[in-house]
Amino acid sequence: MKNIVLIGFMGTGKTSTGRLLAGRLNRPFIDVDKKIEQETGLAISDIFQLYGETHFRQLERDAISRLARYTNTIIATGGGVVLKQENMIRLKNTGVIVSLTASLDTILERTSRRGVRPLLDCEDRAERVAWLFKERACLYMKADYIIDTSCMSPHQVAEKIIVFL
Numbered sequence: 001m002k003n004i005v006l007i008g009f010m011g012t013g014k015t016s017t018g019r020l021l022a023g024r025l026n027r028p029f030i031d032v033d034k035k036i037e038q039e040t041g042l043a044i045s046d047i048f049q050l051y052g053e054t055h056f057r058q059l060e061r062d063a064i065s066r067l068a069r070y071t072n073t074i075i076a077t078g079g080g081v082v083l084k085q086e087n088m089i090r091l092k093n094t095g096v097i098v099s100l101t102a103s104l105d106t107i108l109e110r111t112s113r114r115g116v117r118p119l120l121d122c123e124d125r126a127e128r129v130a131w132l133f134k135e136r137a138c139l140y141m142k143a144d145y146i147i148d149t150s151c152m153s154p155h156q157v158a159e160k161i162i163v164f165l
């Protein structure tokens with residue numbers, strides 16, 4: 001059976017929705033960031049701080065290339081997975097791509113905890129979110145299904161994905 005791959009900007013609910021979806025469908029769940037943390041023994045924020053974003057993107061690409069061999073799995077990706085076309089080709093070859101989106105206000109509110117997302121650890125978070133979101137918007141459109149999660153709980157989003165499938 002094909003994987004279900006969740007993509008989307010930070011704060012769109014990929015991890016929470018993916019975990020719930022896996023439970024509902026009785027299928028395995030993998031969170032790519034968690035996998036990188038387990039494999040390196042470092043938090044994502046520490047990887048960024050110690051080795052920089054380019055190194056993190058290499059780790060992310062390596063993790064995706066290994067995940068591409070999985071089947072029947074619900075995969076929650078990090079928000080920047082779309083930045084490398086090879087990641088998306090690999091993921092698309094293994095399954096259905098579901099893109100989660102949300103309004104900028106929702107994203108800002110959901111990502112307000114500091115220290116967790118290194119790309120948003122800056123003085124003007126609102127400006128950074130708006131800029132990154134605009135830069136990536138078209139990449140998140142390359143999906144089989146797009147869901148606006150702004151006014152929905154992860155439970156509702158998971159149910160919507162099940163209906164779609």
Ligand code: S3P
Nearest residue numbers: 009010011033078079080117118
């Ligand atoms: C990133 C998103 C994060 C994490 C890293 C980079 C991004 O994952 O992979 O901080 O570039 O958008 P989440 O989308 O799960 O927050």
